[in-house]
Amino acid sequence: MLAIKRLVFNEIIMLEKLDFDYSIPKTLIVKLEGDWQISAGLLPITEITAQLTSHPDIRQINLNVSEELQWDSGLIAFLFKLIRECEQKKIQVDHKNLPPGAQKLLEIALKVHEKNILPQQPRESFFEKTGDKVLQIYQSLCLILNFLGDITVSFSRTIKGKVYFRWDDFMLIVKRCGVDTLLLVCLINLLVGMILAFVGSIQLKIFGAQIYIADIVGIAMVRVLAAVMTGIIVSGRIGASFAAELGMMESSEEIDALKTLGVSPVEFLVIPRVIALVIMMPILTIYADLMGILGGFIISVGMLGLNPIEYLNHTQVAVQLSFVWIGLIHSIVFGVIIAVSGCLRGINCQRNAAGVGMATTSAVVTGITGIVIATAIITFICQILGV
Amino acid sequence: MDSKVLPIIEVKDLDIGYNNIPVMRNLNFSVNKGDIFIFMGVSGCGKSTLLKSLIGLKQPDKGKVLYSGKSFWDEDEPGQKNIMRRFGVLYQSGALWSSLTVGENVALPLQLYTKLSVQQIQEIVSLKLSLVGMEEYADSLPSGISGGMRKRAALARAIALDPDIIFFDEPSAGLDPINARKLDDLILDLRDSLGATIVIVTHELASIFAIGNNSVFLDAETKTMIATGSPKDLLANSQDEKVIQFLTRAKKQELKQ
Structure with a gap:
């Protein structure tokens, strides 16, 4: 309904702006009047082309203008489209009666421009596109393997x-990876420890076994969670900054x-960058372990009323040294993954602002995906080894 | 060409492109010692791609680039590095390493390839920066200096190891006419004082006529070189419409009259 109203409205405006005269044989004289500025809306050329269809003998259009004509690029866009259309129908358009500025603009727009010498991209079928995507995955794997090879040789x-x-430069990178990230790592892991304690208490309260919160928080944080959370934070902060x-x-x-x-x-x-992150990730993870345990301690002692000494004793018994080593191995692997993905995406970045943005996003996505996959693999290996 | 002068760079049957799409084909020209050789042509014709093939950043699809008779792309990695040590490059944006100060930028090639002491390196850095009028800015970071200064500092870095050949990628781009002229004068002085050969990618007519003594004109449409010789000779004698149009900034219609 709205569309019909709009069409009618446009036609009324068009009739106010266009006046047709057939007094000369084979010639259509079009008088343009009124407001032809962009702010008044762009008119379709169908009104004129309809005249040409109903009078197939017309071979020339003469454009005239009224003295009150108001125009800007809106008029030129209309005439440009009309002239192009008429060229195809081999109809001459005489625009010498237009205002001089409008004539000049039209001439510039209609001038023959340089040929497009860029190779045209052929339209690809669905199967070609799918094939291309598969090849891209293969190429991207080759790129990663080449890069890892380069890193090994260079190392x-x-x-x-x-x-x-x-x-x-190295010390500056170490500072950025370590000191500048420490506060965020501590805060996030403190909160993760607190959340674990809260969630654990819901179920353990039923059995009156709340003291085992210490075991849950201690083992989960030290064995894997502290390293994973630190890895994710470092990936977002340092991996992205390497790529950018x-x-x-x-x-x-x-x-x-x-x-x-x-x-x-x-x-x-x-x-x-790889060495700096491999050195700093285990150190950050040790801080993260301690902060996670502290988070669990604060909730258990402060809110659930557990005995602090008993909590610490339980933690000490539950957290074996081998768990600490497993956490540190995670962190070293994550350090390599984050640094390599950040540098890989950065060094292969396209040379424009969008390219840098894509490289940064891609570095974080690759880093976090790598962290999750590596965690799964390490956990599986630990399961097989029985540690 | 004077037969007594040995070409320092020879380009033979060179084809260059990206992803199997040709950019330039069948390029043949030589650059003699002491030349100020210009690669000219309209924007997007492949001048910078050709430069990349000459400085070891882009392997050509076909053909040879010979430096004093040695084929660069047929050399092994150490061989290529030895050739690369003979040249300095001034990139369009300057390409100063942003984490290093201006002085450290100039010092890095010296630290890598000489056994000079820190004190001696400092002395050479001061000299090179003085040559480009940037001695006062040795401790500034690239982000803290103007575009023209960055180019001059990058030139100091390019000449740090007294190269035989200096490549310039659009040296006047983004510079005002006064600074562009100063840079042209500096290029001439470096050629005369260091005896270096200069290769410049540019489409700045003022620079082309002021300093160029040999050139090659690359055509985007036919994807090959269509003229070679001194820019002034090309202006006086070339019959090619595109070359004349480029060198005189004339419109096609004006040429026909």
């Missing part, structure tokens, strides 16, 4: 002292400048 060269290593930093360096040709100097970007940029 061994670094260990042998064959690589120029900037200690100042290297992506910007790629866009601003800084990585090209390293290559032409004969310096491997992996040796110069990636290895210090």
Whole structure:
């Protein structure tokens, strides 16, 4: 209903703006009047083309304007479309009576522009698109494997002292990965410990076994949760910053400048980041363990009324040293995954702002996915080994 | 071409492209020692891609790039690095390493490839920065200086190891006419004082005529070079409409008259 009203409204406006005259044989004289500005709305050319259909003998259109005509690009867009349409029907359009500015704009728009010399993308079928996607997965796997190979070679060269290593830069990265992230890691893990204690108490209260909250919080945090939570935080904070930093360096040709100097970007940029994160992740995880246990302690003692000494004793008995090692192994693996995914996405970033954004997002997604997969694999191995 | 002068760079039957889409085909030209050689052509014609193939960033699809007779892309990695050490590159954006100060940027190539002491490196850094008028800014970060200064600092880095060949990618882009002119003068001075060969990618006519003594004109439509020679000679003698149109900024209609 609304659409019909709008059409009628447009037609009324159109009739007010267009006046047709057939006094000259084979010629349609169109008088343009009224408001032809963009703010008044763009009119379709159908009113004129309908005239051409009903008078097939017309070979020329003469455009005239009234003195009160108000125009801007709205008029030009209308005439541009009309002239293009008439060109196909081999009808001449005489626009020399238009205002000089409008004539000039039309001439510029109608000028023959340079040919598109870019290769045209052929339209792909569904199967071709699916095939392309599969090949992209294969290429992306090859890219990751190549990158891991590069890192391995560069790491061994670094260990042998064959690589120029900037200690100042390395210490800055260590600070960013460690000190700058510590507060957030502590806060999140404290809260996770608290949540675990709350959730555990709901079920254990039924059996009067609330003291086992200490065991649940202690084992869960130390064995896996503290490392996973730390990994996720570090992935969002550090992995993303690695990707953005290297992506910007790629866009601003800084990585090209390293290559032409004969310096491997992996040796110069990636290895210090991987080493820094592999060193800092276990340290952050130990803090996270302690904060998680503290969170459980605060809730158990402060809100559930458990004895603090008894809680600590239970934690001490439940948390074996092997669990601490398992947590630290998780954290080292996560450190490698986060640093590698951040650097990989950054170094292969497209050279534009959107590319840097995509690299950052992709680094976080790859990092977190990698963390979850690695956790599953390590847990499975621990199960087989019976630890 | 003077037969006594040995070409420092020779490009033979070079084809370059991206993902099997050709950008330029069948390129053949040589750059002699001491030349200021210009790659010119309209935007998007493949000048910068050609430069990438010359400086080791983009493997060509076909053909050879010879540096004093040695084929760059046929060398192994150490061989390529040895060739790369002979040249300096000034990128369009300057490409100073953003985490290092201007002085550290200039010092890095010296730290990597010389056995000089820290003090000696500092002295050379001061000299190179003075050559480009940037000595006062040695401790500034690239983000704290203007675009023109960044280019000059990047030039100081490019000449840190006294290269035989200096490549410039659109050196005047984004510079005002006064700074562009200063950079042109600096390029001429470096050629004369260091004896370096200069290769420049540009479409700035003022620079092309002021400093270029040899050139190649790349055409986007035919995807190949359509003229080579001194820019002034090309202007005087070329019969090619596209070359004349480019060098005179004339419209097609004006050429026909």
